[in-house]
Amino acid sequence: NAGVTQTPKFQVLKTGQSMTLQCAQDMNHNSMYWYRQDPGMGLRLIYYSASEGTTDKGEVPNGYNVSRLNKREFSLRLESAAPSQTSVYFCASNKQGLNTEAFFGQGTRLTVV
């Protein structure tokens, strides 16, 4: 059982380049999330998808777009990367409802130079 799989694990981009971070889960979860984590800032929600076909902005959506491709996959796109987007990105998923444990991918360490 793979859980939540994120790719790539590491990435270096030049300012202005674009890229898509991929996330897939095999637990039949309804909800999926993208977070970024910077030192001292905790985990900040970028976008989330409560169920297939829906996406909503989180706390820090500017500069990002998402696609809930199907129930399994939720991708995060940086159209024009900026140094301020240097961060560790985590994807997570859980069932919708009460007492729902969220499972996290291992993270993508992104550096924008």
Added chain:
Amino acid sequence: GQSLEQPSEVTAVEGAIVQINCTYQTSGFYGLSWYQQHDGGAPTFLSYNGLDGLEETGRFSSFLSRSDSYGYLLLQVLQMKDSASYFCAPTGGGNKLTFGTGTQLKVEL
């Protein structure tokens, strides 16, 4: 609006008990979860409180008071491996799961 507050750092000795507090303001609040994250790792789930009161899972317990918008995580018989960051995470309307800035726990000998 939404806000979350928890202490940034707590230090305790091995074998002791430590309490990490969390106050929140969350629209459409469902419940409060706690997560642990070791340096370089991903967050992992510890506990969830949907109702007021205490939930116990081994050495860890979590408490919620919905009327006070307050919860805490209690760690007993601290071990060196408990050194990590701990996050409170309220679930709000639309299954929106947000995290606080985290509390770094340092366990000393």
